[in-house]
Amino acid sequence: MTGLSEEVGLDELDIKIIDMLQRNARISFRKMAKILGVSPQTVSNRVAKLRKKGVILGFVAITDPVKLGKGLLTFIEVNVRPGHSEAVAREITRIRKDITVYETIGHHDLVIYGFFKDHKDLAEFINNKLSKIREVERISIDLCFKRY
Numbered sequence: 001m002t003g004l005s006e007e008v009g010l011d012e013l014d015i016k017i018i019d020m021l022q023r024n025a026r027i028s029f030r031k032m033a034k035i036l037g038v039s040p041q042t043v044s045n046r047v048a049k050l051r052k053k054g055v056i057l058g059f060v061a062i063t064d065p066v067k068l069g070k071g072l073l074t075f076i077e078v079n080v081r082p083g084h085s086e087a088v089a090r091e092i093t094r095i096r097k098d099i100t101v102y103e104t105i106g107h108h109d110l111v112i113y114g115f116f117k118d119h120k121d122l123a124e125f126i127n128n129k130l131s132k133i134r135e136v137e138r139i140s141i142d143l144c145f146k147r148y
Helices: 012-023 029-036 040-052 085-095 119-128
Strands: 072-080 099-103 110-116 136-143
Touching: 012 029, 012 040, 029 040, 072 085, 072 119, 085 099, 085 110, 110 119, 119 136
Parallel strands: none
Antiparallel strands: 072 110, 072 136, 099 110
């Protein structure tokens, strides 16, 4: 074990617990304990420690966006005025809570990952929200047509 895991004090058992939770966040501590050869209390204590350290941020349900009426997976690349990436990212997430914004280094300052209901929903976001943010200089869009 090397690198960042050592910096936050993770050992092999912590890494195995994290891996199991990433594969199935609903697995019981009892089942994890049996697989790992430790007590359920040990697993419970380790998970609590990982949450307290901020290694585990939470547990989520992974949904099918199409079944939720949001079948248009979109990557939106945004260039902003220098020094304004963080403020623009915060504004974007305030405007629309169901998207993820990444600050990047490269051709674009921000990349937005999100699902939209349809082209009209996407156009409404781009034309009436994103493009209205004063510090936004350029917007480009990549639509995903197939997910693996």
